Each structure stands twice: as C-alpha cells, then as structure tokens.
Amino acid sequence: MTTLSPLPYETPTTADDLEVMREQLGRDMRGVVSIARRCSCGRPAVVRTAPRLEDGTPFPSSLYLTLPWLTLELSRLEATGLMAELTEQLAQDEALSSAYRAAHERYLARREELGDAEEVHHVSAGGMPTRVKCFHALAGQALAEGPGVNPIADLVLPRIDGAGELRCRCGDAPAEQAETR
Ligand SMILES: [Zn+2]
Numbered sequence: 001m002t003t004l005s006p007l008p009y010e011t012p013t014t015a016d017d018l019e020v021m022r023e024q025l026g027r028d029m030r031g032v033v034s035i036a037r038r039c040s041c042g043r044p045a046v047v048r049t050a051p052r053l054e055d056g057t058p059f060p061s062s063l064y065l066t067l068p069w070l071t072l073e074l075s076r077l078e079a080t081g082l083m084a085e086l087t088e089q090l091a092q093d094e095a096l097s098s099a100y101r102a103a104h105e106r107y108l109a110r111r112e113e114l115g116d117a118e119e120v121h122h123v124s125a126g127g128m129p130t131r132v133k134c135f136h137a138l139a140g141q142a143l144a145e146g147p148g149v150n151p152i153a154d155l156v157l158p159r160i161d162g163a164g165e166l167r168c169r170c171g172d173a174p175a176e177q178a179e180t181r
Helices: 015-025 068-078 082-092 094-112 135-145 151-159
Strands: 032-038 044-049 063-065
Touching (some): 032 135, 044 135, 135 151
C-alpha cells in the first residue's frame, strides 16, 4: 500500500460544517470523514468521504465538491464541449495522459487510506484515467491535493475567476441553482 503525504488542507468536520453542507447540497452529505478543502470564508468546499457509506453502498467519489458557486461554474464549462476537447487532447498528448493516469492512481491510493470497497476498487472519478467526464470530481481532487496532481483540473480551474485560490464567491449563487451535478 502506497503511503501518501497528508492532504495539505484537510481539517476536522464540525457540526456547523454538516449544517452548511446540507444548505449547499440541499440534502445531508453522507459518509463524511473530514473537510479536505475550505472556501476562503471557511465554508466546506471539498468533503472527504468514506469509500463505503453507512448502509454499505460503495461511494467512489471520495473528494466531493460541495461549493455551490464553483459547482455552477464547472457545470457551465461542462456545457461548452470542453470535456470532449480535453479527452481528445489526452489521446494525443502522452505527457498529459501519463500525468492524468498518475492522478487516477493517486485518487485510488488516497481513498484506500480510508478503507476499501472492492466493487469500485479500480474506479476513481471524473472519467479518469482516459476520459474527462466530470469537472466537479477532477476539481475536487485538485483542490484537495493542491496544484500539480490533476493535470486536467489544473487546465480547467484557471478559467474560473477565483477558483484556484478559492476566493470566496459564496454570495454569488443561490444553492438551488447549483443543483446541476
Ligand atoms: Zn465562501
């Protein structure tokens, strides 16, 4: 089993965080382990979840973006056809595709720190290792791990004002508009 350095921004979950995530998502966030990254205002931005929920359901997306304004911006970018463009780029650029594969392996190793769910053993998130299918999942990993880990998210996040450093835009988007995952 690979030993990884600790997630750089990870902090414990408070009762307030659970309440804020309920507002952000419009439902209870399940399987919460910790807050992997916070908005600059302190609200949860990426939540780290267990590979298996309390009821036994496997939950492969272990670095889950909860921040409504960023969720909305990423959905807008997904609607532009950028995912197909980047998938194409992966097929043609060997350095990019090997870095993306490394991000996939890291995603699995990171999740394995929390336990195993054999049904999703080789499944990471967001289309990794060969396709780009969900910017939210890729951004979740990139924001939790820091730059230089997920090369596709590192190309996508700079297109969104304030995303890289999570400058607070929590006043921007009403939660109900962000329910487009
Ligand atoms: Zn904020």
